[in-house]
Amino acid sequence: MVQPFVFKFGGASVKDAPAFQHVANILKSRWKNGLVVVVSASGDTTDHLERIIEKAYGEATYDTELADLESYHQAICASLFPADHGIFSQVANSFSQLKRKLGSDLRTEGKAFLYDQTIVFGELISTRILQEYLCMNGLFCVWQDARELIATDSTHKMGKVDWVLTMQRCRKYLSPKLEDYPVITQGFMGSDWLGNTTTLGREGSDFTAAILAVSLGAKSVSIWKDVAGILNGDPDLFPDAIKFDHLDFEEAAEMTYFGTKVIHPKTIKPLAKQKIPLYVKSFVNPDLPGTVIGSFEDHPKIPITIIKSKQVWITFRVRDLSKVGGFHYEEIFKTAKSFNWNINLLQSSAVTIHLVIDQPEQMPDPLPKQLLETFHVQKTENLRLVTVKNYDDTHEATYRNESKEVYLTEKSPNTLQMLLR
Incomplete structure (x- = not known):
């Protein structure tokens, strides 16, 4: 065969x-x-x-x-x-x-x-x-x-x-x-x-x-x-963006999850599971090598910046303090699923959950009654979410200096996310 x-x-x-x-x-x-x-x-x-x-x-x-x-x-x-x-x-x-x-x-x-x-x-x-x-x-x-x-x-x-x-x-x-x-x-x-x-x-x-x-x-x-391969940033925003010659499946999957538009988010997972390499090639210049996505332990850990506009920040603050800690997460996620919200950032404390989602075609108003009985809900629209993988200290300082308002900051060892006006 x-x-x-x-x-x-x-x-x-x-x-x-x-x-x-x-x-x-x-x-x-x-x-x-x-x-x-x-x-x-x-x-x-x-x-x-x-x-x-x-x-x-x-x-x-x-x-x-x-x-x-x-x-x-x-x-x-x-x-x-x-x-x-x-x-x-x-x-x-x-x-x-x-x-x-x-x-x-x-x-x-x-x-x-x-x-x-x-x-x-x-x-x-x-x-x-x-x-x-x-x-x-x-x-x-x-x-x-x-x-x-x-x-x-x-x-x-x-x-x-x-x-x-x-x-x-x-x-x-x-x-x-x-x-x-x-x-x-x-x-x-x-x-x-x-x-x-x-x-x-x-x-x-x-x-x-x-x-x-x-x-x-x-x-x-x-x-x-219509691009030469996968870059570490949108070339319209970052003229000095660097093309990857090769990229690990995991790194590519995270890039698509956070909003890189070169590859559809569902594409990476099945190919990674079967170890089938994915080539991103230039339609304009087909003889260029492009980018290959595969199993590469030595893929370069260079910063990757993804900026998503039209973000909505929704804050859920518990009404009944007797329910502090582990309170009714299922109600929030049930609502998110029913309205097909694409969640890009989640942050929680003892009394509050923050969600950052893509602007939906239609925001339900009001939200489901059961949710409003449990939480005070506030939302802010038209925000920007900046995600930097493989970040260093200069990235956070740069976006804090450039933005009038920083609403949320979320950091892990490899990823920085900032919600900005």
């Missing part, structure tokens, strides 16, 4: 006709049986589809937006294919299917269900275009619907992977194809046991690549980005 290589290309890599051509050039010099290519929706297609779905759910008109999105994809095809190529009818048929689904009674199943059944058309169309273009240029490959491979539960917009069933499907449906041809498939999507489409969460295509790599026992995963 062939041991696969998994490549993943994001939306920027297939945003227009020249980008598709560039992907083909990258693949041409790396073409081999056993290659799995995971592709996202073209450009900002997912953002446009989200707005269309919102209108469809609210029974507002969206015909113009849908027509514009179809024209965008047809224009890409017009620059890549001869006028009589079958891809034009394939794209038109996909948009006809999408329009039927948006206008159907799927709305009665809820917005999340409608979202999952329709948002995936971006990936389905982009992968059809790429597969047809590669074949037209002599790079023969197979198109594979990822929903036949990745099994999840029925949690829409954030499906939980059934790893055992996914591995069985990959070995049954995908492995035999890889013996003869490379395979083009989609990121971000799966299906539940009823056959309904599910999604893995926004930016979930990186995770798809990891799922397929683990399920197939891949040799490596390569994620092609």
